[in-house]
Amino acid sequence: MKTKKRVITVGFGRKKTAAMLSVLGLSLTLSACGSGSPTAQPAQGGDKNPEVKLRITWAGSQVRHDATLKALDAYTKLHPEVKFEPEYMGFDTYWTKMGTLSAARNLPDILQIDTNILTDYAQRGQLLDIGSGINTADIDPSLIKAGNVDGKQYAIPIGANAIALHYDKVMLEKLGIQVPVQGFTWDELIKLAREVKPKLDKGKYLLQDLSVSISGNETDKYEIYQLAQGKGFLHTPDGKFNIDKDTFVKFNQLFAELRKDGIVPPIDVTVANKENDPKLDNLLNGTIMIQRGYAASIGAIDGVKPGQFGLMVTPQAVKSGSFLLPAQFFAVSKESKYPEQAKKFIDWFVNDVEAGKILGLSRGPQVSKKVSEALTYTDVEKQQIDLIQKTAPIANEFKSRPKGYGSFVGEYNKISQQIGFGKITPEQGFDELKKKWQETVGK
Template identity: 75%
Template sequence: MVDMKLVSRKKAVLLSAVSMALLMSACGAGNAGNEAASDKKNADSKIKLKITWAGSQVRHDATLKALDAYSKLHPNIAFEPDYMGFDTYWTKMGTLSAARNLPDILQIDTNNLLEYAQRGQLMELGSDINMADIDPQLAKVGNVGGKQYAVPIGGNAIALQYDKVMFDKLGIKVPDKGFTWDELIQLARDVKPKLEKGKYLLQDMSVGVNQVEIDKYEIYQAAQGKGLANNAEGKFNIDKDTFVKFNELFAELRKEGIVPPIDVTVANKENDPKLDNLLNGTIMVQRGYAASLGAIDGVKPGEFGLMVAPSAKQSGSFLLPAQFFAVSKDSKYAEEAQKFIDWFINDQEAGKILGLSRGPQVSKKVSDALSPTYSDVEKQQVDLIEKAAPIASPFYSRPKGYGSFASEYNKISQQIGFGKITPEQGYDELKKKWEEIVGK
């Protein structure tokens, strides 16, 4: 006979256990839901800084590591990076600029800073960024109309790149302060009889070929105390008498066979192992930049060196940022963006991560701290900038349209080189093109 009381008790215990399990399950679901909601809330509370830049894969990798390091130091900061090569960068930035949708932090350069600042799309930067350890001339380039709109994030200086191996063979010693223009020209004449046919000490600096090469002329004009191609206000500043004299000088050097024939010069293709006239041994000295030494060293390691630009009445050297960081005027997180830029340029750990992926460090403290770790090429780059800094002419950001004008300069300089127009006619044409492209 079944004991009904026992059955009832078993049913009660079973129901109680089931109820408890259901209750615990419900509580568990509730906790999981709360945790998910909390995670979402924390994710949503993070400040997301949009940041964009251009460059090589080496720069991309280094910058991404730096962003990751900063987020670990500041868990409330996340980044939305957008990076690409230079060939597409300014096309995309132009689209974002037109849509008033610039990222919080953007890489900008000397050819675009003036345009974006005058258009009212960049924020005036404040005390959240410490620039005390940046060379004043370098920092000043980010200043437009008395307001700091951009911060250098890599240093650079115009220079002469030269073949150290050939200089050693010829017994040529580079003065610590570089050559004067007269000394350099005389050296090219003295060395010519010692060279094989088709070899030259000096490139023809009067002819522009690749990208922006008006700076070949600028180092001559700056040495005469006449400044660069544009002044602080972005106005045309090419001096006619100096320009004519410069072109007449190199026409004479071509005639004497001291610099390559015009057809050899215009066939030059920068950084191409076979077509670059420095890399293929046609010339031993060319206009270059401190930050670009690594590119040619990668083709022929240890063969090339740097010297400061030639002087005359003064040095032809000038400093310029390799790039800037700027903050969009429409950024909702301007304070956070500026604090990140401050870390990017002033923190030693950031410097270790970035290396010279953007050119030599702009903070002297960071550069001095990291210098024992630099390679020979990197040490040359830093040393050149330090030599140029005390003697450099002022450099000003370029006005809107300068890149297009520089392309016209190349064409006009080649017409002069081929004898199709005179230097005087070339100057008049340059001034006309400036008015059409930049002056408007």
């Protein structure tokens, strides 16, 4: 999706404003607006609320874009002095754009950020400590904790989330497959994938190849397996390398066998997947029926095929492979000229019931308990709430990723594909991952 930008204002049009000011004999300095646009009509006796223009960026689906733009409009109607300059795009281009802005020390006032990259931006001194001025009393403490780096609150969660499996409800029902309330074990899932293969048309598969990461943060395709084996996350709470070699090798050998037997798609089909593209997303185009996903992301695929998909908790083995996490955060640039106004907006965004009604679950379930309880939900939104409620009692405790993890993810994706294409062995892949960790995170 191409970057889109528009300035949201509330007030008179340019010509009408100029005419009124001329009649009143008032002078107006346009340079203070930054873009040359006129300010809102000044209050009688002087402008007590000078115009504030907040740059804000986020990534996601069209549903999220539309909902967020409506929320910005609503906020400006409440606070006419606050204007927004929004910039929004798909995930495939977002972090490239943010990297450019970060390097230029030109971050927007308010930016959407995630658990992979938060620590990088915080430890580079580019984010403001927003631990005061925003009400977090109604937000789950574990979600708030994920936005804390080195004892300071650099980010506020703006959506709740849980890792999950997306599945094609319609196809599984046709095959007579009943999804257990707490999901499958790993052994049950693999056995099921083998059993249903003869019933499927050529080129159709029950399960995604979870050993191959394509783009974005897909290290957790393997991570949910390692967690289920009782080996923890891919890093320790203090940011040390924690990929278990024996578990990693076993996992990759398992999926190599599944590829060979035609139980999961061929490697070239897997790497051609493009998330949320109706034609190239392997779940949306019917190539597979189960994939790794998130509670918060089912809305995007439901928008393409309403009522087609469901959510289940991730597979378990000796323990759960599930975890809860913020869907995203909002953070404030340390260079912002309007930090208090930015914090005031974020407080409204997460705590105001009317804001919650506008946003719905476009970023996953609302983080404020008060807001969440005030909303009514569609069937697909009820699925998200239900999945998070099922996950909460069995969730592994999640902590935001260490500095450099975003770079490590890119290296992980490359190495997983090299293993999938047979260019290196799983053992060699593990050694490469350990080396890349030292180069990206360990340094």
